[in-house]
Amino acid sequence: MRAKTCDMESSRIGSIGLFDSGLGGLTVLRELHRSLPAQRYVYLGDSARAPYGTKGRETIVRYARECAGFLVAQSVDLIIVACNTASAAALSVLEDELSVPVIGTIEPAVRAALESTRGGVIGVVGTNSTVASEVYEQALHEHDPHLTVVSQPCPLFVPLVEAGMVSGEIVDKFIELYFFPLKARGVDTVILGCTHYPLLLGSIQEYLGPKVSVVECSRAIARDVQGLLDQRGAVSADSETTYFVTDEVSRFNYLASAFLGDQRVKAVRIESL
Amino acid sequence: MRAKTCDMESSRIGSIGLFDSGLGGLTVLRELHRSLPAQRYVYLGDSARAPYGTKGRETIVRYARECAGFLVAQSVDLIIVACNTASAAALSVLEDELSVPVIGTIEPAVRAALESTRGGVIGVVGTNSTVASEVYEQALHEHDPHLTVVSQPCPLFVPLVEAGMVSGEIVDKFIELYFFPLKARGVDTVILGCTHYPLLLGSIQEYLGPKVSVVECSRAIARDVQGLLDQRGAVSADSETTYFVTDEVSRFNYLASAFLGDQRVKAVRIESL
Numbered sequence: 348m349r350a351k352t353c354d355m356e357s358s359r360i361g362s363i364g365l366f367d368s369g370l371g372g373l374t375v376l377r378e379l380h381r382s383l384p385a386q387r388y389v390y391l392g393d394s395a396r397a398p399y400g401t402k403g404r405e406t407i408v409r410y411a412r413e414c415a416g417f418l419v420a421q422s423v424d425l426i427i428v429a430c431n432t433a434s435a436a437a438l439s440v441l442e443d444e445l446s447v448p449v450i451g452t453i454e455p456a457v458r459a460a461l462e463s464t465r466g467g468v469i470g471v472v473g474t475n476s477t478v479a480s481e482v483y484e485q486a487l488h489e490h491d492p493h494l495t496v497v498s499q500p501c502p503l504f505v506p507l508v509e510a511g512m513v514s515g516e517i518v519d520k521f522i523e524l525y526f527f528p529l530k531a532r533g534v535d536t537v538i539l540g541c542t543h544y545p546l547l548l549g550s551i552q553e554y555l556g557p558k559v560s561v562v563e564c565s566r567a568i569a570r571d572v573q574g575l576l577d578q579r580g581a582v583s584a585d586s587e588t589t590y591f592v593t594d595e596v597s598r599f600n601y602l603a604s605a606f607l608g609d610q611r612v613k614a615v616r617i618e619s620l
Numbered sequence: 621m622r623a624k625t626c627d628m629e630s631s632r633i634g635s636i637g638l639f640d641s642g643l644g645g646l647t648v649l650r651e652l653h654r655s656l657p658a659q660r661y662v663y664l665g666d667s668a669r670a671p672y673g674t675k676g677r678e679t680i681v682r683y684a685r686e687c688a689g690f691l692v693a694q695s696v697d698l699i700i701v702a703c704n705t706a707s708a709a710a711l712s713v714l715e716d717e718l719s720v721p722v723i724g725t726i727e728p729a730v731r732a733a734l735e736s737t738r739g740g741v742i743g744v745v746g747t748n749s750t751v752a753s754e755v756y757e758q759a760l761h762e763h764d765p766h767l768t769v770v771s772q773p774c775p776l777f778v779p780l781v782e783a784g785m786v787s788g789e790i791v792d793k794f795i796e797l798y799f800f801p802l803k804a805r806g807v808d809t810v811i812l813g814c815t816h817y818p819l820l821l822g823s824i825q826e827y828l829g830p831k832v833s834v835v836e837c838s839r840a841i842a843r844d845v846q847g848l849l850d851q852r853g854a855v856s857a858d859s860e861t862t863y864f865v866t867d868e869v870s871r872f873n874y875l876a877s878a879f880l881g882d883q884r885v886k887a888v889r890i891e892s893l
Contacts, residue, residue: 394675395669395675395679396668396669397674401670401782401871402667402668402867402868403867403868403870403871404868405868406668406866406867406868502779502782502783503776503779503780503783503785505779506775506776506778506779507776509674509775510775510776512776516793517790517793517794517797520789520790520793521790524790593679594675594676594679595675595676595677595678595679597676598674598676
């Protein structure tokens with residue numbers, strides 16, 4: 348997140364936009380609802396083009412630009428790229444091009460990992476695209492070049508979660524497949540580098556055992572948003588969330604309940620990007 | 621496929637277009653390369669928006685229209701919708717709107733199943749979208765209302781295949797999960813209602829045993845194309861395939877070898893739809 352020069356009135360935060368390739372970003376929204384309930388949120392799930400994590404950088408940058416543009420047109424004053432794949436590929440592009448502040452997932456997750464690690468051996472799991480970008484290794488090593496970073500792409504986790512499979516024998520097989528290499532290297536902290544993965548937290552923590560900390564971006568993002576609100580002030584304290592999806596509404600509503608916990612999706616409209 | 625009125629010259633088949641959400645349609649192209657090698661093919665993989673099978677009908681129809689429009693702009697004289705999801709959602713729309721003949725996957729696969737079944741208990745596996753459409757049940761029952769049709773969505777098969785997992789313990793677990801209900805109902809024939817699934821044929825056949833026939837659309841499609849070529853004539857006998865993908869070329873090339881067997885992808889260009 349870079350500081351933008353603007354007058355005091357226009358810099359106040361009226362509403363907060365989030366986007367993701369589909370449902371994953373709802374784990375970030377859930378934390379924001381918990382930590383900062385008295386805000387206006389606009390959520391865009393680009394479900395018609397999901398997932399992002401299997402796609403090339405150029406394509407992801409194009410999608411992220413279009414999603415951010417849609418949120419700007421909804422008059423949001425802050426954009427959260429609630430998707431690790433889009434953050435890895437497009438955060439710097441969006442920061443350069445947009446006139447509102449932009450918060451991604453990478454730096455907040457890195458901070459959570461740095462607060463947590465004791466032995467300096469950090470695992471990173473994410474989509475193919477996020478892991479291939481090496482953005483986590485770079486960010487961690489910028490803070491401390493002596494850290495050992497072990498990365499692992501988990502291409503089946505997003506389809507599993509979106510198919511409603513978050514525990515059970517098959518999920519445990521995948522967790523073993525993906526996390527065994529991290530366990531073998533002695534990681535003491537693992538970054539869930541995809542906003543879908545918190546849905547698998549119970550099964551992952553069980554496999555890794557209580558001595559390994561499993562961290563992700565959402566609490567650190569909520570702290571960053573709080574900081575920005577303290578600094579700039581909020582225009583309104585109305586509590587409201589509007590949801591947009593690019594694909595069918597019904598499927599989003601069905602799956603969203605798993606991500607949002609007890610939160611109810613109040614209104615969803617389709618927008619064709 | 622409906623007959624179109626047109627003069628003899630323009631009705632001759634110069635080149636054949638195929639499209640799919642990504643890689644699955646290559647199993648159809650592979651069969652065409654085998655059966656009808658001396659033809660010109662244009663293949664479009666809409667990899668930037670894949671998969672289709674998890675998306676809503678309206679979205680799939682929009683994508684299918686755009687893919688078909690792209691192929692028409694490439695001057696193809698016949699379009700094969702080499703994707704069960706797109707065929708289920710959009711074939712009739714494309715048949716109505718296009719001036720070239722259109723062949724989908726459903727009717728050819730149904731014919732293969734009808735030729736194969738002895739006991740009249742047919743299983744159908746496909747994406748969520750294809751199974752929800754009930755297009756296979758309807759087509760099978762139009763031929764014979766006494767058939768028993770047992771359908772099963774297999775949402776993880778496409779991600780597994782696209783992650784290069786086509787055999788092994790985890791794949792077998794999914795096959796058991798998805799095919800046990802079909803086995804329990806005593807199917808004698810199973811339609812692989814997704815062009816990705818032939819990559820899993822070995823493992824599927826092993827689970828179902830030799831008494832169950834596993835069929836799919838590609839050979840019947842090749843026969844339909846042969847029939848059309850015999851009827852209308854071919855403009856040229858040049859053997860050539862041009863590949864287009866909407867996402868990154870490198871990933872397509874890497875995975876395409878698994879689908880095309882020994883065939884080599886000769887040229888790939890990105891087109892942004």
